[in-house]
Amino acid sequence: MYELLVAFCRWIQSTWWAQSILTSSWAFPYVQLTHFTGLSLWIGTNALLDLRILGVGKRRQTASQLSEALFVWNWIGFGIAVLGGFLLFSISATIYIKNPAFRIKLGVLIPLALLLHIVVQRKARAWDREDTPVAAKLAGLAELTLWFCVASAAVLIPYFFGPGDLP
Amino acid sequence: MLQHFFEQLQANSWIVAMNTSAWMSAVLEVVHYFSFFVVVGMIAIVDLRIMGVAGRKQSAAQLAEQAFPWIWTGLCFAVFSGFVMFAGQATEYLHNSIFHRKLLVILLATVFGAWVQHSVSKWDRPPGVPARAKIVAFVSLALWLGAILMGVDVPAITGVG
Numbered sequence: 001m002y003e004l005l006v007a008f009c010r011w012i013q014s015t016w017w018a019q020s021i022l023t024s025s026w027a028f029p030y031v032q033l034t035h036f037t038g039l040s041l042w043i044g045t046n047a048l049l050d051l052r053i054l055g056v057g058k059r060r061q062t063a064s065q066l067s068e069a070l071f072v073w074n075w076i077g078f079g080i081a082v083l084g085g086f087l088l089f090s091i092s093a094t095i096y097i098k099n100p101a102f103r104i105k106l107g108v109l110i111p112l113a114l115l116l117h118i119v120v121q122r123k124a125r126a127w128d129r130e131d132t133p134v135a136a137k138l139a140g141l142a143e144l145t146l147w148f149c150v151a152s153a154a155v156l157i158p159y160f161f162g163p164g165d166l167p
Numbered sequence: 168m169l170q171h172f173f174e175q176l177q178a179n180s181w182i183v184a185m186n187t188s189a190w191m192s193a194v195l196e197v198v199h200y201f202s203f204f205v206v207v208g209m210i211a212i213v214d215l216r217i218m219g220v221a222g223r224k225q226s227a228a229q230l231a232e233q234a235f236p237w238i239w240t241g242l243c244f245a246v247f248s249g250f251v252m253f254a255g256q257a258t259e260y261l262h263n264s265i266f267h268r269k270l271l272v273i274l275l276a277t278v279f280g281a282w283v284q285h286s287v288s289k290w291d292r293p294p295g296v297p298a299r300a301k302i303v304a305f306v307s308l309a310l311w312l313g314a315i316l317m318g319v320d321v322p323a324i325t326g327v328g
Binding site for chain 2 (some may be wrong): 018028030032033034036037038039041042043044045047048051052057058060065066068069070072073077081147148151152155156159
């Protein structure tokens with residue numbers, strides 16, 4: 001199974017898109033820009049909704065109004081982040097796949113956080129009462145914390161690079 | 168003068184302690200990334216709303232009021248964590264032109280952010296958001312994306328981060 005995964009990573013590194021980023025003198029920062037722009041939209045809109053559900057900060061809009069206003073760009077942000085992340089992965093897939101921080105980030109933290117995000121987004125309307133249910137606040141707090149953990153795992157990836165892993 | 172000040176800063180025991188501990192550097196990095204995601208993402212959604220391409224059923228002024236306290240909070244965290252990381256290698260950054268440009272772009276973007284916050288309630292009235300406001304919002308968005316681009320170039324060039 002693991003061999004299959006490594007073979008896949010080798011293949012993805014040999015694809016035309018990975019090779020053209022690797023050989024380009026200017027593309028890499030723009031790929032990073034893509035990933036970070038998407039992440040900003042995603043994290044920014046998620047945090048705005050989670051904090052509103054938690055009831056901290058201004059309350060000019062209800063959670064469901066806010067959720068509705070943010071919905072489209074929330075998922076556009078996710079799409080952009082995934083695209084940028086996929087390209088970043090493509091250029092050094094075989095290095096990432098053996099990195100424990102990356103494995104935890106992609107295999108555990110992101111699926112969990114994403115699942116919780118979908119629950120929060122779908123439930124925002126039902127939770128829209130004067131007294132926000134405790135479960136809702138816990139879900140909002142947990143989502144925010146999980147995305148913070150995702151960012152932490154991402155920052156820790158280079159800390160686990162072995163010799164020769166740096167591009 | 169500045170060189171001397173930066174040398175002092177770099178030698179400060181707190182700054183040295185925070186930058187030499189692997190855990191502290193990781194924490195600084197996480198705080199820096201996460202808070203700038205919050206800043207850029209929230210500013211972007213307000214700008215996109217003013218430009219008329221996001222959440223048009225809701226009022227731009229209300230969205231801005233909801234977002235701006237968090238934007239400024241996030242900016243404080245990003246600036247603080249950024250400052251500590253900068254201070255650890257202050258004398259190297261003194262001559263790093265990409266870093267200077269990054270600071271300039273962030274300063275401009277902050278001014279545009281404050282402009283949007285100040286004017287959004289005036290813009291958000293019938294018959295609709297004026298074209299001038301949309302230009303301000305667009306420039307604000309472009310500046311923040313520029314700040315990210317400058318930011319990703321800083322570690323790539325100095326070999327830190």
